[in-house]
Amino acid sequence: MTEAPFHHVAIIGLGLLGGSVGLALAEYLPGVRTTGYDRAPATRARAAERALVGTVCATAAEAVAGADLVIFCVPPLAMDDAARDCSGALRPDAIVSDVGSSKVAVARALADALPEATIIPAHPVAGTENSGPDAGFAHLFKGRWCIITPADGEDPAKVERLAALWQALGARVEVMDAAHHDRVLAVTSHLPHLIAYTIVGTASDLEEVTQSEVIKYSAGGFRDFTRIAASDPTMWRDVFLSNKDAVLEMLQTFSEDLSELQKAIRKGDGDTLFEHFARTRAIRRSIIEQGQDDARPNFGRTE
Amino acid sequence: MTEAPFHHVAIIGLGLLGGSVGLALAEYLPGVRTTGYDRAPATRARAAERALVGTVCATAAEAVAGADLVIFCVPPLAMDDAARDCSGALRPDAIVSDVGSSKVAVARALADALPEATIIPAHPVAGTENSGPDAGFAHLFKGRWCIITPADGEDPAKVERLAALWQALGARVEVMDAAHHDRVLAVTSHLPHLIAYTIVGTASDLEEVTQSEVIKYSAGGFRDFTRIAASDPTMWRDVFLSNKDAVLEMLQTFSEDLSELQKAIRKGDGDTLFEHFARTRAIRRSIIEQGQDDARPNFGRTE
Numbered sequence: 001m002t003e004a005p006f007h008h009v010a011i012i013g014l015g016l017l018g019g020s021v022g023l024a025l026a027e028y029l030p031g032v033r034t035t036g037y038d039r040a041p042a043t044r045a046r047a048a049e050r051a052l053v054g055t056v057c058a059t060a061a062e063a064v065a066g067a068d069l070v071i072f073c074v075p076p077l078a079m080d081d082a083a084r085d086c087s088g089a090l091r092p093d094a095i096v097s098d099v100g101s102s103k104v105a106v107a108r109a110l111a112d113a114l115p116e117a118t119i120i121p122a123h124p125v126a127g128t129e130n131s132g133p134d135a136g137f138a139h140l141f142k143g144r145w146c147i148i149t150p151a152d153g154e155d156p157a158k159v160e161r162l163a164a165l166w167q168a169l170g171a172r173v174e175v176m177d178a179a180h181h182d183r184v185l186a187v188t189s190h191l192p193h194l195i196a197y198t199i200v201g202t203a204s205d206l207e208e209v210t211q212s213e214v215i216k217y218s219a220g221g222f223r224d225f226t227r228i229a230a231s232d233p234t235m236w237r238d239v240f241l242s243n244k245d246a247v248l249e250m251l252q253t254f255s256e257d258l259s260e261l262q263k264a265i266r267k268g269d270g271d272t273l274f275e276h277f278a279r280t281r282a283i284r285r286s287i288i289e290q291g292q293d294d295a296r297p298n299f300g301r302t303e
Numbered sequence: 304m305t306e307a308p309f310h311h312v313a314i315i316g317l318g319l320l321g322g323s324v325g326l327a328l329a330e331y332l333p334g335v336r337t338t339g340y341d342r343a344p345a346t347r348a349r350a351a352e353r354a355l356v357g358t359v360c361a362t363a364a365e366a367v368a369g370a371d372l373v374i375f376c377v378p379p380l381a382m383d384d385a386a387r388d389c390s391g392a393l394r395p396d397a398i399v400s401d402v403g404s405s406k407v408a409v410a411r412a413l414a415d416a417l418p419e420a421t422i423i424p425a426h427p428v429a430g431t432e433n434s435g436p437d438a439g440f441a442h443l444f445k446g447r448w449c450i451i452t453p454a455d456g457e458d459p460a461k462v463e464r465l466a467a468l469w470q471a472l473g474a475r476v477e478v479m480d481a482a483h484h485d486r487v488l489a490v491t492s493h494l495p496h497l498i499a500y501t502i503v504g505t506a507s508d509l510e511e512v513t514q515s516e517v518i519k520y521s522a523g524g525f526r527d528f529t530r531i532a533a534s535d536p537t538m539w540r541d542v543f544l545s546n547k548d549a550v551l552e553m554l555q556t557f558s559e560d561l562s563e564l565q566k567a568i569r570k571g572d573g574d575t576l577f578e579h580f581a582r583t584r585a586i587r588r589s590i591i592e593q594g595q596d597d598a599r600p601n602f603g604r605t606e
Contacts, residue, residue, distance in 0.1 A: 077573075101523075125523045128600035129587075135600070143606065145519050174519070184516050187506050189523025194568075195498055196524070198561045200583040203490050206556070213487050215589045216448050216477070220404075220428045220492025221499070223596045224527050226587035233580035240568045240576055251565055254505045255558075261501055262554055265543045270380075273543055277536035280503040284432070284529035286518045293526045294604040297431035297438070301597040303446065 004029045005164040006095075010067035012060055012082050014038040014047040015232075016127060017099045018073030019136025022052040024169040027138040037063035038133070039082075046133040061089035069165065071122075072098040072110065076238040079106050083113035090117055095158055097122050101185060101235070102243035103149045103178040118155075120162050121178065122148045124171055125189070131232035142170035143291050149178040186246035190239055191254060194247065196228035197236070307332045308467040309398075313370035315363055315385050317341040317350040318535075319430060320402045321376030322439025325355040327472040330441040340366035341436070342385075349436040364392035372468065375401040375413070379541040382409050386416035393420055398461055400425050404488060404538070405546035406452045406481040421458075423465050425451045426484065427474055428492070434535035445473035446594050452481040489549035493542055494557060497550065499531035500539070 009025060011018045014036050025032050036053035037060045038044050048056040057063035064070045064086045074082045079100060090096070096117045100106035107121045126144035128135065146166040150159045163173040176184070203214045203222060214222065240247055264272040288295045312328060314321045317339050328335050339356035340363045341347050351359040360366035367373045367389045377385045382401060393399070399420045403409035410424045429447035431438065449469040453462045466476040479487070506517045506525060517525065543550055567575040591598045 125520045127523075130600050144522050147520070184512050184520055185523060187509060187512055188517055188520040188525040191505075192502060192524035192528055194564060195502060195561070196527075197580055197583055198564055199495060199498060199557055200586055201579055202494075202553070202557045202560045204583070204586055205560075206490060208483075209487050209490055211586070211589075214491055215586065215593055215595065217428045217450070217487055217491040218590050218595050219447055220430075220488060221495035221531055222491040223587075223590050224499075224531060225495055226583070226590055226596070227602065228524055228527060229580075229583040230587040231580075233577050233584075236580050237573050237576040241571055241573055244568055244571070248565065248568060250505070250509075251561075253509070254502055255561070257505045257508075258498070258501045258554075258558070261497060262551065265497075265547055265551060268544055268547070270540050270544055273540040274536050276504055277500055277532075277534075277539050280500055280507070280529070280532040281536075283503055283507055283514070283518065284526075284533040286514075287521050287526050287529055288606075290518055291606055292518065292521050293529070294602075294606045297433050299530065299597075299602040299604050301602050303591075303594055303597045 004032050004168070005161040006032060006069040008033040008035070008067045008069070010064040010070045011036040011053055011073055012063065012070065012086065013073035014043050014052050014056070014133050015073065016131045016135035017124070018071070019047065019050070019052040019133055020138065020140040021071060021073060021099070021169070023136055023138040024141060026051070028168050028170065035063045035067065043133045050133060052133060052136060060085035064089050064094070066091060068094055069162070070094055070096050072096070072100070075235045076100045076102050076106050076242040078238070080109040080113050083110050087114060090114065092116070094118070095120055095162060097162055099124055101189065101239045103181045105242035107149065107151070107178055118158060120148060120150050120154060120159060122146055122162060122166065123181065123185070124166065125185070126171075129227050129230040131235065139170060141166070144171055146171040146173050147181050148173060148175050149181050150175065182243050183246045186243060186250045190243055190247045191250045193228055193231065193236055194240065194251065195254070196225040199225050200229040307335050307471070308464040309335060309372040311336040311338070311370045311372070313367040313373045314339040314356055314376055315366065315373065315389065316376035317346050317355050317359070317436050318376065319434045319438035320427070321374070322350065322353070322355040322436055323441065323443040324374060324376060324402070324472070326439055326441040327444060329354070331471050331473065338366045338370065346436045353436060355436060355439060363388035367392050367397070369394060371397055372465070373397055373399050375399070375403070378538045379403045379405050379409050379545040381541070383412040383416050386413050390417060393417065395419070397421070398423055398465060400465055402427055404492065404542045406484045408545035410452065410454070410481055421461060423451060423453050423457060423462060424481065425449055425465060425469065426488070427469065428488070432530050432533040434538065442473065444469065447474055449474040449476050450484050451476060451478050452484050453478065485546050486549045489546060489553045493546055493550045494553045496531055496534060496539055497543065497554065498557070499528040502528050503532040
């Protein structure tokens with residue numbers, strides 16, 4: 001193995017993402033020292049039991065002391081407080097990064113809280129519907145993309161070090177402007193979550209169709225949406241609030257498209273429906289070809 | 304094994320559903336004779352190669368001759384023609400059924416085409432995103448629900464025979480009014496498909512986010528929708544046209560709910576978002592507890 005890009009990584013926030021980063025470091029870069037902190041004492045205790053990081057610290061300042069990379073793994077709107085907890089405790093040459101799902105707002109929050117620090121935001125596009133200190137696993141990032149969104153004029157060597165770390169954890173790396181990231185993720189992640197949360201709520205609230213019926217017949221398609229809609233509510237509240245403009249814009253486009261299909265159904269316009277439904281097959285083929293989904297029918301589910 | 308509820312089952316339409324019924328019969332009720340027919344010669348040829356039924360016939364009339372159960376496994380709007388192909392060839396005491404995803408319209412089409420026949424519609428709520436004669440497999444119905452929607456006053460003994468067949472193939476059976484079926488499935492299956500088709504189309508058409516970006520970062524949630532949106536376009540066109548009223552009504556409710564979340568995002572109302580997102584978790588737990596989905600994170604996908 002070539003030399004690890006960092007010697008000591010501090011992880012602030014030990015849920016699904018933070019825990020997975022810690023476990024992945026232990027697996028793929030075992031020489032790197034890891035320390036971690038979470039505001040919730042129960043999470044710290046569980047993180048220590050699962051050895052999500054080498055040392056679980058009692059304070060954020062203690063966790064980041066001496067680290068050459070600090071990764072904030074908390075929901076977008078918690079970045080500010082988490083970063084302020086570390087103020088004054090960072091090594092002057094440390095790189096500060098994060099795993100937040102929105103990047104413009106998070107970069108601003110980190111820069112405001114840590115004005116002296118070198119901040120290079122990142123977003124590994126990976127996750128599951130689970131959350132908390134029990135949810136993480138070492139291979140979460142394998143084959144997934146990690147988007148790094150450095151500020152204009154950032155030192156390319158530092159960006160490269162961060163990229164090398166993510167590559168060592170199994171990710172493929174792309175560098176992108178933060179605003180563009182936020183628009184891309186609005187459509188590939190945020191809008192799908194919003195829609196899944198909506199339809200699961202709609203189905204739960206119907207009067208004429210019981211919840212028991214919704215559950216029994218969910219294999220007709222609905223169950224797929226419930227997975228996404230089981231994601232961490234705090235995290236997703238923060239994503240929508242911190243990437244508001246891009247989400248609202250994509251939602252507007254989606255609503256217009258939905259109205260068109262609605263009109264085609266109302267008018268009995270089968271050709272429009274068929275044409276639309278036929279062209280959406282190709283994109284799944286590409287996703288599978290590029291290793292971003294399981295090729296087996298029904299995702300290879302056993303139930 | 305107790306005696307099979309039927310001696311000879313004819314399957315009209317040899318795609319995902321028809322093929323799976325044939326394979327399931329061979330596996331779970333090997334004493335039952337199966338014959339089959341499909342309008343497409345290539346499908347008949349492939350069905351014979353895969354032995355989806357015992358005998359692939361050259362005409363529908365030949366396939367149904369002597370059968371005590373005929374199951375139409377074609378898209379909803381193709382039921383009419385498929386049934387007319389069999390007119391005059393059915394045994395007088397044969398039970399005619401189907402696997403269509405909408406029930407009021409399909410029951411009417413079958414009754415119009417075969418006015419002398421005993422028609423007991425059914426809908427196994429099971430499937431994958433694949434279609435055609437290569438897509439079927441014997442255990443598709445295992446643990447899934449099959450909804451039978453007999454007409455008022457139907458002979459309970461005949462309904463029971465059909466139920467026994469589906470149970471033998473691994474399904475759990477529920478009997479329901481056809482109109483109620485159509486409303487239940489509008490929310491658990493048809494609306495989810497419509498929304499998935501829409502969002503995949505929306506993402507494909509964006510100018511500022513490239514298709515390549517959509518594919519690369521699809522693991523953020525979008526990829527789940529592409530599975531459903533890869534389903535058979537003919538089948539789904541027919542579902543929306545044949546269950547129009549219920550789909551449009553559920554869509555209306557969904558759109559209202561989406562507008563509420565949209566408003567909460569615009570106003571920065573985090574509490575409303577959090578409350579909504581927190582209550583949608585419970586329904587997934589129930590779906591998993593009732594054996595209707597895989598409990599593993601990300602559906603247990605290997606990619």
